[in-house]
Amino acid sequence: MTQIKYMLLISRQGKVRLQKWYVSLPNNEKTKIIRNLTSIVLSRKAKMCNIVEFGDHKVVYKRYASLYFVCGITQEVDNELLTLEVIHRFVETMDTYFGNVCELDIIFNFEKAYNILDDMLMCDGSLAESSKKEILNHVKTMDTMEHNDHLDRVLS
Amino acid sequence: MNEDGSVCNKILIAFQDNDQIANLKESVLGEVFRLDKANTNHDENIIKGLTWSTKYYEVRYDLYVDTFDDFEEWCKDLISSEYDDLREVLSGIIVIDSYTMEKDKIDQNKLLGQLGSVLQDKFFVFMNTNKDISQDVIDELNDDNSMQLTSDSGNSVEIINYHNVSNLKLNQYNEKIGFERVREIIDTCEWSGGHRVQTVEAKADSTDVDLESVFNRLKEARLKYLEIEDEDEREQFALEISNEFAEFLQ
Numbered sequence: 578m579t580q581i582k583y584m585l586l587i588s589r590q591g592k593v594r595l596q597k598w599y600v601s602l603p604n605n606e607k608t609k610i611i612r613n614l615t616s617i618v619l620s621r622k623a624k625m626c627n628i629v630e631f632g633d634h635k636v637v638y639k640r641y642a643s644l645y646f647v648c649g650i651t652q653e654v655d656n657e658l659l660t661l662e663v664i665h666r667f668v669e670t671m672d673t674y675f676g677n678v679c680e681l682d683i684i685f686n687f688e689k690a691y692n693i694l695d696d697m698l699m700c701d702g703s704l705a706e707s708s709k710k711e712i713l714n715h716v717k718t719m720d721t722m723e724h725n726d727h728l729d730r731v732l733s
Numbered sequence: 734m735n736e737d738g739s740v741c742n743k744i745l746i747a748f749q750d751n752d753q754i755a756n757l758k759e760s761v762l763g764e765v766f767r768l769d770k771a772n773t774n775h776d777e778n779i780i781k782g783l784t785w786s787t788k789y790y791e792v793r794y795d796l797y798v799d800t801f802d803d804f805e806e807w808c809k810d811l812i813s814s815e816y817d818d819l820r821e822v823l824s825g826i827i828v829i830d831s832y833t834m835e836k837d838k839i840d841q842n843k844l845l846g847q848l849g850s851v852l853q854d855k856f857f858v859f860m861n862t863n864k865d866i867s868q869d870v871i872d873e874l875n876d877d878n879s880m881q882l883t884s885d886s887g888n889s890v891e892i893i894n895y896h897n898v899s900n901l902k903l904n905q906y907n908e909k910i911g912f913e914r915v916r917e918i919i920d921t922c923e924w925s926g927g928h929r930v931q932t933v934e935a936k937a938d939s940t941d942v943d944l945e946s947v948f949n950r951l952k953e954a955r956l957k958y959l960e961i962e963d964e965d966e967r968e969q970f971a972l973e974i975s976n977e978f979a980e981f982l983q
């Protein structure tokens with residue numbers, strides 16, 4: 578069982594590239610969390626633990642090249658190692674979809690990254706789909722529908 | 734702003750003035766900015782009308798090339814209010830100098846931090862020419878909290894090794910190093926203006942294109958094409974259709 582509170586993708590330059598909130602929080606609270614987590618996570622060294630206590634909850638993060646994937650989790654419900662696997666599965670899926678994903682791919686195709694994430698995690702932060710193949714199939718179907726829609730628009 | 738009204742970005746690159754400067758200039762301008770010495774005068778202080786291209790966008794920029802004898806003095810000048818206008822128009826700064834791990838390290842860090850704090854939303858790269866500092870030490874320096882002095886403003890200096898002594902292509906985090914990392918930082922910086930280039934959209938592996946549907950749509954498109962009387966309009970329609978089909982079939 579997972580109940581992720583939020584998923585953030587922060588670059589080494591401190592820029593937030595993706596953010597998905599699975600709990601309702603006021604905007605100023607979200608900004609505060611992002612600001613604090615950015616400085617905490619970016620300053621952590623390679624051999625430090627990937628799990629950090631943060632306020633009333635825990636944060637699990639993993640660095641892939643110049644991108645930090647950060648998840649806020651519910652302490653009583655979530656498993657930290659499972660959260661690391663969720664992050665890894667998200668990265669693997671994006672990697673297959675984009676073909677060696679990089680920061681620029683995410684900046685210019687952020688909606689695709691959100692589509693993949695939405696397929697993996699439900700709106701309450703629980704895991705909806707763990708199969709990479711299934712997720713890619715869904716995203717591919719959405720892409721085909723989108724292209725069909727473009728064609729219909731041109732033909733109409 | 735250019736004559737045609739488009740925004741022109743500016744990057745400042747500063748070298749320490751020493752006997753290695755000609756080599757440093759040639760390799761940095763060549764490797765990072767892809768400026769061939771045969772086509773570009775590397776002695777110019779302002780190289781205008783350059784284009785930065787990625788698979789997603791193209792943007793025009795000017796390169797300001799500067800040199801300094803004393804980094805501290807140069808830094809203080811750039812931080813001063815006299816240079817507010819210059820800093821305002823810059824997309825980022827690259828400094829090429831030797832990083833010192835000795836007693837004056839704190840001052841150098843402090844200077845880098847001060848400069849970073851006035852460069853809001855702009856990239857800031859320090860290219861270290863000191864061969865004695867290994868990639869692992871550079872990674873540690875970058876991870877070090879003291880180097881993230883400006884994280885509040887969403888900006889921090891990134892130290893990158895000029896020399897690739899170990900011949901590695903990636904660091905321990907699988908992150909690009911050296912010139913390729915500088916290019917990656919510039920790729921993802923916040924430019925003004927620019928335009929997206931036609932890209933092949935990323936797509937999951939798939940070979941199951943519904944050919945029947947493609948042919949039906951082609952037929953439909955041909956009928957519509959024949960109905961259009963105006964020749965220009967017909968050509969435009971044909972072009973749009975061919976682009977859409979090309980994208981659909983990829």
